[in-house]
Amino acid sequence: MAAPIILTRADAARTIAETLLGDSGNRFRHTAGVAERASGLALRLGLDEDLLVAAAWLHDIGYASPLIETGFHPIDGARHLTREGWPAQIAGLVAYHSGARFVADVRGLSTELAEFPDERNLISDVLTYADQTVGPRGDRVEPETRYTEMLHRHGPCSFNAQADPLRRPYLRAIATRVEYLLHQN
Ligand SMILES: [Fe+2]
Numbered sequence: 001m002a003a004p005i006i007l008t009r010a011d012a013a014r015t016i017a018e019t020l021l022g023d024s025g026n027r028f029r030h031t032a033g034v035a036e037r038a039s040g041l042a043l044r045l046g047l048d049e050d051l052l053v054a055a056a057w058l059h060d061i062g063y064a065s066p067l068i069e070t071g072f073h074p075i076d077g078a079r080h081l082t083r084e085g086w087p088a089q090i091a092g093l094v095a096y097h098s099g100a101r102f103v104a105d106v107r108g109l110s111t112e113l114a115e116f117p118d119e120r121n122l123i124s125d126v127l128t129y130a131d132q133t134v135g136p137r138g139d140r141v142e143p144e145t146r147y148t149e150m151l152h153r154h155g156p157c158s159f160n161a162q163a164d165p166l167r168r169p170y171l172r173a174i175a176t177r178v179e180y181l182l183h184q185n
Contacts, residue, residue: 033138
């Protein structure tokens with residue numbers, strides 16, 4: 001008898017990302033790059049690779065047009081995952097990735113964001129660090145370069161620009177913490 005095929009969470013998440021973002025060009029290349037980066041960081045830091053890579057594959061699915069409700073992709077992605085029965089932990093990682101709470105605040109979406117658990121731990125730091133070290137085309141970048149490019153792309157009046165005073169130091173602190181640990185390992 002053939003051995004049963006066991007799908008990991010990361011496998012299932014990859015399939016969802018391919019289905020929802022596979023035709024999106026750079027968005028999918030970025031997502032695949034973040035998943036690869038998350039895998040490397042998880043192995044290096046002794047973290048739950050399956051959890052981290054699953055969250056990485058799913059972190060930007062809220063950009064997919066069938067999922068758009070609020071227009072803020074971390075919330076829209078997390079809502080979809082909750083409807084589909086994904087664990088609250090993974091929905092929370094997606095909802096709060098890369099300082100989403102600061103952007104949700106200026107967008108007036110803090111109540112909607114609070115539907116999800118705020119996983120403020122090393123796993124969430126590493127997911128954010130992976131996202132902030134992979135550029136829009138899936139290339140490896142420095143976090144400062146990525147952040148500056150993002151602000152330029154969104155423009156000076158954007159929600160991202162409005163969130164900058166609190167979000168930038170938050171992301172810098174995460175990069176400092178993760179890079180410190182990487183130097184120890
Ligand atoms: Fe991303």
